[in-house]
Amino acid sequence: MDRLLSMRAFVRVVDERSFAAAARALDAAPAAVTRLVADLEAHLGVRLLHRTTRRLALTEAGEEYLARARQILADIEEAEALATRSTVQPCGRVRVLVSPAFSYHQLAKHLPRFFARYPDVALDLASSGLLDMAHEAFDVSLLMTQGELEHGEFVAHRLATSLVVLAAAPAYLARHGTPRSPPDLANHASLVINSVSVPRTVTLHCDDPGGTCDGAEARTSEYLPRSVLAAEHADTLMAAAIAGVGIAGLPSFMLEDALAAGTLVRVLPGWHYTGLTLYAAMPTRKYVPARTRALVDFLIETFQSEGDPWLRATLPTQ
Numbered sequence: 001m002d003r004l005l006s007m008r009a010f011v012r013v014v015d016e017r018s019f020a021a022a023a024r025a026l027d028a029a030p031a032a033v034t035r036l037v038a039d040l041e042a043h044l045g046v047r048l049l050h051r052t053t054r055r056l057a058l059t060e061a062g063e064e065y066l067a068r069a070r071q072i073l074a075d076i077e078e079a080e081a082l083a084t085r086s087t088v089q090p091c092g093r094v095r096v097l098v099s100p101a102f103s104y105h106q107l108a109k110h111l112p113r114f115f116a117r118y119p120d121v122a123l124d125l126a127s128s129g130l131l132d133m134a135h136e137a138f139d140v141s142l143l144m145t146q147g148e149l150e151h152g153e154f155v156a157h158r159l160a161t162s163l164v165v166l167a168a169a170p171a172y173l174a175r176h177g178t179p180r181s182p183p184d185l186a187n188h189a190s191l192v193i194n195s196v197s198v199p200r201t202v203t204l205h206c207d208d209p210g211g212t213c214d215g216a217e218a219r220t221s222e223y224l225p226r227s228v229l230a231a232e233h234a235d236t237l238m239a240a241a242i243a244g245v246g247i248a249g250l251p252s253f254m255l256e257d258a259l260a261a262g263t264l265v266r267v268l269p270g271w272h273y274t275g276l277t278l279y280a281a282m283p284t285r286k287y288v289p290a291r292t293r294a295l296v297d298f299l300i301e302t303f304q305s306e307g308d309p310w311l312r313a314t315l316p317t318q
Helices: 003-016 019-026 030-044 060-084 100-117 170-176 182-187 234-242 252-261 290-303
Strands: 049-051 056-058 092-098 121-127 140-145 154-168 189-193 202-206 220-223 226-231 247-251 265-267 275-283
Touching: 003 019, 003 030, 003 049, 003 056, 003 060, 019 030, 056 060, 092 100, 092 290, 100 121, 100 140, 100 234, 100 252, 100 290, 121 290, 140 154, 140 290, 154 170, 154 252, 154 290, 170 265, 182 220, 189 234, 226 234, 234 247, 234 252, 247 252, 275 290
Parallel strands: 092 121, 092 140, 189 226, 189 247
Antiparallel strands: 049 056, 140 275, 154 247, 154 265, 154 275, 202 220
């Protein structure tokens, strides 16, 4: 039995959550991957995975073995890279965990430059909701937090801040009028995220009291939105807003292109719901592969900015 090959197969099965997906990632036959993991279990004399028709789950022994296997494989990769680092160019696959919205509205449109620069690097993108902790199964996690980033066993590079602001289609505002102050929003159709973590009463924050907020003295204003559409996915709300259904509160990184094209316009410029801070994070390791470092450097080059780079060009001129 090739123990390292079996170990790699086991780790990939866990990461991909299925034997079939692991086989595709390893460019191997599913039967071969199944056999490698079975041989490893037979060699160890313990079951590493619980197998059912619907899902895989690690056994207690499997969880302990996985952590050691990851470290062993990382040490091997580090040793190989150190031996050849003078000639190695970034190559291989980088596993990235990123929110669907950021992947779709921002990351994808910048990838042609990345692949032109690093033609031998490939990316495996996995989607999740807002992340506040790097995942050890991924080389890079794009984190978004509303407050301070939690400490953990990862290295994080701050990129930028994205404000969650109000936007609507020009056609909707032509039919229903443009809100002039936060209390006016109670009379408008609102498009909201369907989540138990989102309060019924919404608090807006003024960027510049006495300035862009039409002379407002308070820094905050609360209102109860008249929700006509609640959805779990922000892209559904954005599509509905573009169609003229109502007013949506969305992160600026989603709105950048729509605001530039005029399909959506800011509502109550100078007010925002909250701010999301974006980080590129990697699990703490002694050695970072050249391909991973290349991607992180590219993310820093592309997105790192003071403040909100996606709204800077759309803020009103006073």
